[in-house]
Amino acid sequence: MDRRKFLQTSAAFGLIAMLPASAKEGVGEQKPTVALIGTQFDLHIKKTWVNISGKPVLANTVNDMLPAPTLRWKKGDVVTLRVTNHLDEPTSLHWHGIILPFTMDGVPGVSFPGIMPGETFVYRFKVQQTGTYWYHSHTGFQEQTGLHGAIVIDDDIALDADRDYVVALYDWSDEDPDTIYRHLKLQSDYYNYHKRTIFDFTAEVRRWGLTEALQRRAMWNRMRMDDRDIADVTGATYTYCINDLQKHFYARPGEKVRLRFINQSAMTHFDVRIPGHKMRVIAADGVAVKPVEVDDIRIAVAESYDVIVVPKGDTLIYAEDMGRSGKVYAKLGPSVSANVPLPEPYPYEPLTMVDMGMGGMKMRGMKCGGAMHTMEPALPKPIPKTALPKKEGIAWTMHAMNPQYRLDDPGVGLRSVKRKVLTYADLETPGLENRYPDREIVMYLTGNMERYIWAINGIPYYESEPLEFRYGERLRVTFINDTMMNHPMHLHGMWSDLEIGDKIVRKHTINVQPGSKVSLRIDVDATGRWVYHCHLLYHMGGMFREVKVLS
């Protein structure tokens, strides 16, 4: 019996008083998440009772809050964050998307040794940016156990907004994350209850006839790829959450409401909408973008989007996971007791040949589906490439035959939605200088779903050498996704300017769709040691690299 289960069971039988003092000391009850404002912050990482699924369990929290307190900073201030570890294991906090010296970045083993039990670590750095960000533990699977919260740095966009709310979306499980990971390792479809059945096949036979139905299946079956494998971890274990289970966001009709959506999930891409309303996207990953009006937004893990919505009355903030295994919603409007009907969930969509990297190709005379996407940037002169080590092996199952820039692809699950879905192609950061790249590296996102191994270039993190960036260079990074999963790639310490044709959008986390490629440009303007990784928590063990900036 592990400690968490023991405490859980003990509590149920009223035995907590019999535990040694050290075990119950500092175990708090959950408090509502509040904003902490200023330059001095005392953050206590500790055990806290929470009740999310209907039964009390222990979470790891900051100051007994889940999500952790919202930190409000001002650009130009020097902030001091004293983080004390009351757990009996090491911990850390990483400020996601924040530009700072690498020793303040909070990655154990790279930026600093981590925060040992009983210790206090003092983070101090100057705030150089504005917008919506977040922070989370970077130790083990702690992020999944409750250590994540919002950062809001005052900016000068949407100053006329009447209301301003953080909307943190996340996935909670009562299961220990080590157990979730073990389940995935032993049976990677453990949480997938959307698998193909014999009746899916008979329906296809009725639709296309036996020969074509068999032909369509052949590629998948030969490659042992599953078109129903949208997400590794699903509503089968997750409860999807908004803030501290907040049920109502107050706003009067006609008011301009700024919603700061942050996907603080471990594993869940959310599709968000406000039924009957347009959302005006004003910032992505904290950075102002040319405003764009949309109906739906897919928020990849670790991304943030700021939107303006003007409620006409009582409505909902409605989010469902990409694999359609669950949903979460909260009321938005004047009345807490309004009876707002739930929208129809979007239909489940399986993956297509496009997600296998065969977009625009023809197989045996059959079109694989999907138009050719033309998002190639103009590259008037060749960019020197630095080859990286690669290893064909058990961590590299699939090779995308024709990976494309699918920046205008809403992605699996939203392709049949006949509304305006935000895609990367809609985004542009105005006023940025887009220097021509000095150098390029290509990274293949690879994996093995059967064995549940994730890697870059076929080499998992624990067998890899650090990537080398050169201080002062403009580096072009191209990712080719040789897997059937989405991978939100996050670089610490430096911005990523995503190429969208010849325009760019500045982000800290870039989702790479299955079988697709993306290119981005990085101003290597930070020294020290950083990391670059997929932000899906259970992919991070392998799809992860240390980055060394050479001066």
Added chain:
Amino acid sequence: MKNLLFMSIFAIALFAGGGDVLRYQVLFDRFELQKSGTKVWDVRAYVGYDANKLYIYSEGEDSSWQNELVLSHAISPFWDIQAGIEVDYEERSKSFGEITLSGLAPYWIETRTKLLFGQGAVGVDFDFEYDTLFTQRLVLTSRIESRWMSKSIEDIGMGGGLNYIETGFRLRYEIRREFAPYIGVSFTKNFGQTKQLVGEQSESSLLVGVRFWF
């Protein structure tokens, strides 16, 4: 001592968790009672990492069984090569060396193909399984297993040539992934010298069992 403990936790907790962690699984793939009264088991257990694992396989009924101890090494995304020993028992026990190709074949067929050598004989043994989903929890496993030996090993009832073909269909309901009761039917047919040695002609049996793992 305390520091050592912290350091070891620390080493594991670096960056994010996950990666290639040591793990184990014990799977009772078949654990059943056949209508004839025969009790059947088919268990596999491993401990290890992504690339290298130690496996124990045990398959048998009442008074005859095959146990294997093998080292398993991943050679490609879907395939493992395994090497070790198999001990067969039927009134007496005999040992064989084995080299096995285990993995997921195209079209999602779980396979184990085994080359046996020992007792002055060589043998080939294969075991294929295929799952058909009726619903997300109702799964039909079709299975075929067979063995061929180059010569008779009469002590343990193995004839030269084709020994037997065993097929089975088991319909399980996954109450949890880890626990699935099933009903099914199995057919066994002995051939050639084995038929003479063991005496059975062919046999079919209804069965009830439970598939579980931990």
